[in-house]
Amino acid sequence: MIIEASATVRAEEFHAPGPAIFELPPVFEIGSLGVTKPMLQLVIAAVIVFAFFHLALRRRALVPGRLQFAGEGAYGFVRNSVARDIIGGHDFQKFVPYLVTVFFFILVNNLFASTPFFQFPTFSRAGMAYGLAGMSWVIYNAVGIRKHGFLGYLKLQCVPAGVSPAMYPLLVPLEFFSNILVRPVTLALRLFCNMFAGHILLVLFATGGLYLMQHVDGIGYVAGPLAWVLAILVSFLEILVQFLQAYVFTLLNAMYIQGALADEH
Incomplete structure (x- = not known):
């Protein structure tokens, strides 16, 4: 009983990771601006994407090399599976560069x-x-306003076709709230929450496993390595989630653009 109580007391000292792990100190400062790790990653990601497609397609050949083949395959995946299939064959081409870049x-x-x-x-x-x-919200709304005009676009998004005018006082505010105001919020939350939760889960397994091995006698030597095995398995699952979230974000952008261009809601 004394050993169990001691292990319980030590286990209670473990502090589970929380939102504080996302508050990173500045890597360096430019004047009063602190440049953090996520800010640097945005720049590095943009450079990687630009460099990959530039190098892959700068010397296009009839018989592509491996890099050109990879670039064309990556471009074709978004072009054909997202832009053309969702937006349609008539209007999709002008939005392909944006959707490829976003993905x-x-x-x-x-x-x-x-x-x-x-x-x-x-x-x-x-x-x-x-x-x-x-940025996505500005683009698909601008596309709709450009095609239908401001009032025409609001009517398209807020007034459901085939509904009795008596239902307008109820449905129009709901449609406006859903199609105009809520879309960018849900679009961001879906991406943010998945990345946030996955990172916390990985940190929990990693730090929890280490704590169990260092501070909990007996069962800790079994539970600690098991937590690390789970961390590895979750890491592979996270790679799938990371791809799916990029795909879903791009797919929804294409759907919103298609809805803005459509002639009927």
């Missing part, structure tokens, strides 16, 4: 969470995710 920019930033040295998901910081979602 690979998010993907690289997400993969930073599983990359040695970085090991931090950029979009686990809410401000980063909301900034990207805000």
Whole structure:
């Protein structure tokens, strides 16, 4: 009983990771501006995406080399599976550069969470995710206003077709709230929450396993390594989640653009 009580007391000293682990100190400062790790990762990701496609496609050949083949395959995946299939064959081409950039920019930033040295998901910081979602909101609304006019676009988004005018007082505010105001919030939250939760889970398994081995006698020598095994398994699952979140974000952008261009809600 004394041994069990002692182990319990020591176990209670473990502090589970929380939101504080995302508050990183500045890497360096430019005047009064502190440049943090997520800010640097945004720049590095942009450079990686630009460099990859530039190098892959700068010397295009009829028979592609491996780098050109990889670049064309990456471009074709978003072009055909997202832009053309969702937006449609008539209007999709002009939005392909944007959708390709968004997909690979998010993907690289997400993969930073599983990359040695970085090991931090950029979009686990809410401000980063909301900034990207805000840009998407501006683009698809601007596309709709340009095609239908301001009032025409509001009517398209807020007035459901085939509904009795008697239902307008109830449905129009709901449609406005859902289609105009809530979309960028849910778009950002989906990306942010998945990256945030995955990172906390990995840190919990890693630090918890170490604590069990160092401070809990007996069962700690079994539970600690088991926690590390779970951390490795979750890491592989996180790579899948990182890809899926980039894909879903891009897919929803394409759907919102298609809805803005459509002639009927």
